[in-house]
Structure formats: structure tokens, C-alpha cells
Amino acid sequence: MENYALWLILALLLLAAVFLPRWGLRSLVRRRLAAQQRERVEDALKTALDQQWENRPLSLRGLADYLHLSEQAAQRLVESMQAQGLLSLRGSDLALTPEGERTALQVMRAHRLLERYLAYEARMPLEKIHREAHRMEHTLTPAQVNEMEAAMGFPSRDPHGDPIPSLSGQLPAGTSTLLTEWKANLPARIIHLEDEPPLAYAQILAEGLHLGQVVRILEATPERYLLSDGENEYRLAPAVAANISVEPLEETILTGEGILPLNELDHDQKAEIVSLDEACQGFTRRRFLDLGLTPGTIIFPELLNSFGDPRAYRVRGTLIALRKEQAAQIWVRPTTEASA
Amino acid sequence: MPTLKFNPDNCANCPANAQLAQMGVKIEAFDRVVALAGNPNTGKSTVFNALTGLNQHTGNWPGKTVTRAEGGFVFNHVSYKLVDLPGTYSLLSASQDEEVARNFILFGQPDCTIVVTDATALERNLNLALQVMEITDQVVVAVNLMDEARRKGMEVDTRSLSRDLGVPAIPIVARTGEGMQTLLMTMEQVISGAIKTRPRRVQGTPEFQRAVDELSPQIQRLLPQVANPRWLAIRLLDGDSRVQEALLSGELIELAGAQRRADTQFSQKIALGGRQ
């Protein structure tokens, strides 16, 4: 008798474990499958969009390769996406429908906003953000993406310099040239660092190149590219250099002689702030601005300490201590008079 | 509650200097709410202590007041709740202390906001004053640390300051109590409307101006009672999520309505109550 009761309870528990609406095994599996499906669809959309922008055809096999799927799985995916009206077939090539393109832009938007958030607000190392954003982009609701965008003040570019599509799917215009097509000795600003393939991206970061940096090509041979930012020289293989895009400088910024980062300013030397580095974004930039570190402001290093870092700067009547890394993000032009 | 007394000698030209009663934390019933805003280390807490008789700690390091402190005082038979906001350089970033200060000035609906500034670093301090003046018209600027300024050989012309800002600027030395009576009387007049403020609004670039000019009428159309459509326009253009949320939830509409009601009620009270 008791045994029956025990078995009954056990059976009920087992049933509950499988069929419980929220925590049951069945709904867990179902949710996991749905998430996986969303991830695959979104990745397929992004791949299709990339190929479309580069004017390359995308075959079923190509898609399977990009997504690391078997051809059967890819086939099933494409069929379901066709049924949703996201993809269509042109001959043997896959093409995005207008609806598909719209959705793909939203996925890209989530990805790039996330990258920007991770890099500038959460301050995650640049080489990690792509993977993390890739993982998280499939879990966000559109409302969350919009909130994130507003919280960051509607940025137009991600940390690699890629444009971020707006809610209506528009891309901010910009003129960019591949570094490999840029003329030697003409200064240019880096506006895009391609993060695929990761190996090339890691190499660019390891060299110390970053977004917003102004460089010129000293030497371009089939073996290597030699770049300079006026202080350091950077050596890159041409294949890696092709992952960097640049734009021409506007005349006013940083072309003038005698501009240097604040941390290199001599003690007690007065200087005028020229600009905040473009690599300085997010919370740091807002904080700098709020402290009155705006272009045209007079600043000078007033206090050293035993370790030489940080230094305290006098700006708008107040002493503000900045570490070397922060001061390096502020460009200044020394004025002729000394402060003392 | 132990109190620190004003030194009446410091207020030689005040018509009546015995009208302040510090109420410490006894603020259950009050007629008016006054907020203290300002940069860090400008002596806001000292002003707060001088008015309420409380002993809010006045340590000299940035960020010391992270939450807001509240106290009360009675001036000319009207009782005030005084709220000491965290010291901030700006109201634009989303750091915790700035959020607290900004939200109180906007949603706490103080009848008057006193911006305490440091006479020795005015341009930095006026940046915040200008931002407060974007949110509300009811502003008095207290130019504190006048003694330090004198010590440093600086002359601060508060008349020029008042004229340029469009709100009263009162020189004070909170530590000794100098100028505090004048500050309180000015605050009273700003609240009663005897002094009409015309806060200076920053112009910005032509594009900025155009966008603000286009958006503001739409805000007025949606929220006819709201006091600061221009500021709301700027915040919406900047994508301020807290303001967007308040707009969607109807909080802003309620707020504007509430302010109107309080104003009419109170002017009757002043008329009946003891203004000598």
C-alpha cells in the first residue's frame, strides 16, 4: 500500500519535472530550441546581408559553411526562412527579401550597438567584444536595443568604425577608403578596423593601432606596409593592412604642428585643449566634457607626485588628477606663455 | 536640536534679522520645498547646516554627499523643507549622483532651487547653474566663498552676474553667515513672484537651435501646462531615457498639473498668513 503511494508521488514528480509549464524539462528544451532557431536565422540573415553588400552570390552550401551546419540542416533552415518570407531563391543563389533585409539590418544594429556598449560602457577588451556581442545579440528584445541606443546617446559607429543602422534601418553615410588604396605620405584617420578574420584583427590591435588614430603610409611594398603616427612606426602585412579603412582628415583637426597628448605636456607648460581623442567615447568622454575639458580650454600640469603618475592639472580654476592613460586621450597645443 | 546661531553683526543692512528659525529634522509639515544644488566642495552642506541647524557632515572631498539630506527651517513665518542635493559638475551624464540631483529638480518640483557656487571658480560653477536654469525658472544663485575670493584678490561683481544670468546672484559666506539673510529674502521673493526671473538660455549652434525650435512647440502642444518645453526638447533630442519614460508614462503631465494647483493654494495662504 505504502509502496503504491510512494510510486505515485514519484511518478507525479517525474511528470511535473517534464511538463511543468515554466521549469519543466519539456519547456526548457522547447525554449532552448527556439533560441537556437532564432540564433541560426539571425546569423543566416547577417551572412546573406554581408554577401549582398559585397556583391557576392550566396549558395546553400556557402551558407552551410558560414554557419558550420550540415547541408541538410541548412536546407531546413532556408526552407523555414522562405516560409517566413525572409529569403528567396534566385536560381541556385539565396537572396534576401525586402523583409529579410530589414530584419538583417536590425540584427546588425543590435550587434554593433552591443559592441559599442561592451567596449565603451562595460570597458571590455576590444578583442573580446565581437564574440560577446555575437552571443548576446540573439537574446535582446527590440525595446532593449532601443534603450541601449538612447542610453549611449545615439552613436553612429561601433568600436570598429562600422556604421550602426538606425531604428528605421538607415545607415549613416561616410566615405572610407581601404588603407591599401590610400596614397603614401598623406595623413588619414583610421575609421574602421575589420574584426573578421579575428587573427588579422588581433594583429592590428597588438600593433597598437586604434580607431581615430591619424597615420600616414611611409612605405608600401608587396611585403609590408610601414605606417607612422608621428611617434611610433607600425609594420603590417598587406593582407592585414587591407582590413583597415581610412578617411581623409578635415583640415582643422590634428594636422597642425605641435599638437601632443596631454600626458606629454611639460610640467607647468600651459596649453590649449584641441580635441578629445575619438577613441575616447562613452562615459569617459561625457565625464571629461562635464569637467570642462572642452576644446579651447586652457590647461596645465600643476602637481606631480612621487610616482610621476597621475598628474594634477589646473583647468578652469580647479585641480583635477588624471592618470596617464586618460591624459593621453586629450590633445593639446602648448601656448607660448609658461604658467609660472 | 542644538543650533548654531547666525552672527547678527554680519547682517548689518538686513531689515529684520531675527526671522530665521532652524528646525533641524522637524519637517513633517512644510509650506515650501527648496533645493540646494551646486558643484562638489562649494559649501552646499555648510549652507544647509547654517539654515537647518543640523550637523550634516562637511568633509572636504568630492562625492561626499551621495544621497540627498533633508532638513527644515522657518523664515518669515513660512516653513521650508530644504533638500541638499549631491554635488555634481553637470546634470547630463548618467552617474548616480547626477541622476539623484537632476531627478529631484525635475520631479521633486522644488519651489526654488538655490545653486551654491564657488566665487573662486565661477566659470566651472556657472556651467551647472545654466543647466539648472534650463530646467526651472525658480533659481537663485548663491555666490559662496566670497571671503576666499577676496583673499585671492578676486573681485566678483554679482550685479553683472545677476544681469547676465537673468536670476538673482547673492554674495554669501556660508561659514560666517554673511549674506544669508539677503539670500533668504531673495529666495522668498522669487517664490512669491515678486522677483521675476528670466533665466538665460544657451543658444548653441544654428542646427541645435533649429531642432529645439521645431520640437518645443510640439511639446507644448502635447503638454500645454509644462513649464520647460525647451529643456524637454533638448533632453529628447539627446535621447534621455529617463525623460522619455516620464513622457510615455504620463508622469510629466501629472507633474505640470500638480505644480499649478500648489501655486494657487499657496498664494492664498500667503495672503492670509503672517507677512508683516
Place this chain on the structure above:
Amino acid sequence: MTTPPQASETFSAYDLLAYADKLRPQLGENFRDTIVNSLYSEAEAIARRAVHQKGDRRYDLDQRIDRIVTSPIFGLPIMLLLLAAVFWLTIVAANVPSQLLATALFWVEAQAAALFDGLGIPWWITGFIWHGVFRGLAWVVSVMLPPMAIFFPAFTILEDLGYLPRVAFNLDFLFKKAGAHGKQALTMAMGFGCNAAGVIATRVIDSPRERLIAILTNNFVPCNGRFPTLIMLATVFVAAAFPPAFASFAAAGAVLVVVLIGIFFTLVVSWALSRTVLKGQASAFTLELPPYRVPNIPRILYTSLIDRTLFVLLRALGTAAPAGAIIWLLANINVDGVSLANHVASFLNPFGLLLGLDGVILLAYIIAIPANEIVVPTMLMVYMGTGMMTDVGSYDSLRTLLVDGNGWTMLTAINLMLFSLLHNPCGTTILTIRKETNSWKWAGFSVVITLGLAFLVTFLTASLARLLGWG
């Protein structure tokens, strides 16, 4: 150009937001930059019209002081000297009031107990109230209050002057190397006053990761409540080894060394945390060095003496009184002819000895979890058991009690100082950490690292000392 919504249409909040979204792209990339730039240039123009500088006084007094106290050569020595001076002042000035208070309060205890006996009230009521609860209070008031009442105002004067941000400025390089936020030095300095206040002060750190590091390590600076313990030990043991003329300086020096060890552990633990559980990149930090202000001495004295004294007394009422009661019960309930206190103490003793301490000290720390102020009083009361010995007002008789009566050595004193520096935060601080982090996990974690480190360090010193044949 964007067309505004037509007047005839129905117009909702959503439409307004959509309209703002449409206008936004016209404003260009760095809208926020533009706003702030125009605000500051406006402010600059207004200020220029209103402020007139008479004469050339660029380097005023503030700047001259700053050049000295943050100087590459004198900055750190001045900081150490100032700290040592504060400790010395506390040690020297607290001595006499402590003894007077002790004499007076224990006289009251004796008189009251005699009165109760005379009235025929049962011995256990008299014992519980006067030799338990009241004695707990008397100990806290006489041993703890005077040093606190001197240290706290002295520290507050430094704080109100504006010296603490300079300390943060001088030490920032080390904190940077440890992967911590620059303002952690500031919150650490606040911890000298009270660790709970230090934990609250970490709100100035915007990055949650770095803020957690600051919270978890704040306890490694001894707070006002723990200084009296350190001062007593330094006076009784370290100072006694020096000629009387130098004794107070030696004691201050010893306390300073303990504080430096605390800062060392702050840095080491921050370093370890920022490379393991709390990994991440350093966030940007800006530290304002405010102008010096003349502290309002009457207000500081008033605040520290009235508010602080009241606070300590109330906290003592809340913690020392029950602790006194518990100790009295432990000491007076006998099992197998031995008091409970002795049972517990001898149970803890082997472990205590392993750490270079003893069972009574550990028992005292367990009872004193709610408030660090009562560790020493608790310890002394257990040592004295039920005995009526109440004249331990002077450091000499303390020494006699501890060394001759209970076998303390220099190792015990050093390890107790280390343990007091490193052990778990007091109850108030733990609750504050829970509140500030909104998680019991981090509050628990703070206890685990501090206690773990306290056990480890004392164990290592004890082992080393024994290996070398001291102890």
C-alpha cells in the same frame, strides 16, 4: 527638412518621440559635445564679465601647500608623519582620561554591588547587572572611548582640510598597479573613521567592478573602533621595550607599521581580486583636488564629541551590555565544576595557539562580532572571570594581567594586532556591504577573505616565530 506633424492629426507621446528621433540626425555626430561646449563658453563669458583679478596672485597659499604635500620627495614622508602624529596624539592624550574613567566607573560598580548586597538582593542578580552588563559598559567607556574621542576629531580635521584627496593622489600609482580605481584610496582613508562609512563612500566609484574591490578591501584599514585595541597593545607591549621617554613614540610607530601592513594587504587583495573574480579593464577616473578649507574646529569638536560619543555610547549599550551579560553567564554557569567560558576557551585554545593567540582571544572575537570596540573589554573580562579585580585601569596592571597571569608573549601581542587588522568586518559593516551590494553573497565573501587572510597570516607568523625559537 523634417515636416512637423500636422495640427489636425491626433498627437501622442509616441509621435513626439518619433519626431525627436527624426530631428536628431540633423544635429551631427557629437550632439552632446556641442551642448557642453556651448554651456561652458557661455559660462566662461559670463564669468569673465563678473570676475576681476586684482594683481597677479597666481601662486597662492593653496598652491604652495600643495606643491609641498604632494611633492615627489616630501609627499609620502609628510603623509606618514601626519598619520604618526595623529596616532601619537591619540596615545598620549587618551591615557589619563582612560584611567580616570576606569577608576570612577569601577568605583561605581563596587558601590552599587555593595548596595545590592546590603538590600539582600540575590547574588546572581547583582552579578548579572553590575559585574556583567555594567562592567561591559564600563570597559568600553573607559578603554575605548577616550582614544576614539581624540582620534576621530583629529581625523575629521584632516578630512575637512581637504587632505584626503591628496592622500589618494599620492597613492594612486599603487592602486593603479593593483588594478583598482583611483578613488579607492579615498574610500580607504574614509575607512579609518569607520569601515561602514568607507563602504558607503565607495559610491563615488562609478564602475561596479572597481567599486566591489573597494568594498571588499575596505576592512583592511583599521577603523576608529579598532584603533584603541592597536594602541593598547602597542603601548603595553611595544612601548614597554623602550625607555619611557620614547615609549609613546615607539607605540605610535608600531601603530603606523600596522596601518602600513593594512594598506599593503589592501593593495595585494585588490590586485588578486582584479585578476581573478573581478577581472576587467581599469575604468577612467578623474579626481578633483579641492581647495583647502579652514576646518570649523568648534563644529568638528561638537560633532565628534557629542554625536560620536553618543553614537559610541548607544552602540555600547546595544552590544557591550549584552556581551557583558553573556560573558558573565558564561563565567558563572558551571558544568562539571568548570565555567562555560573556560570550556569554550579551552575548546578553542588549540586552534588559538596555532595562530599564536589563545582560546580566550578567539572567544572574545566571536562575542564581539557586532562591534569591534568590545574585543579588548570582552577579553579582559573573560581573563578575570568572576574575580572582583577591578583596578585594571593602568597599562602596567594590564601588562601584569596579560603576561604574568595569562602567558602572553610578544608574539601574542603582534599576532593579535595582525588579527585585529585583518579579521572579519564588524556586524554593522557586514550589513552595510549587504545593503550597498544588494547581495549576501558579497557580504559573505568579504567575511571569507578577511577571516581567511587573518588566519593565514597569523598562522604563518606564529609558525615562523616558533621556527626561529621566539614564541
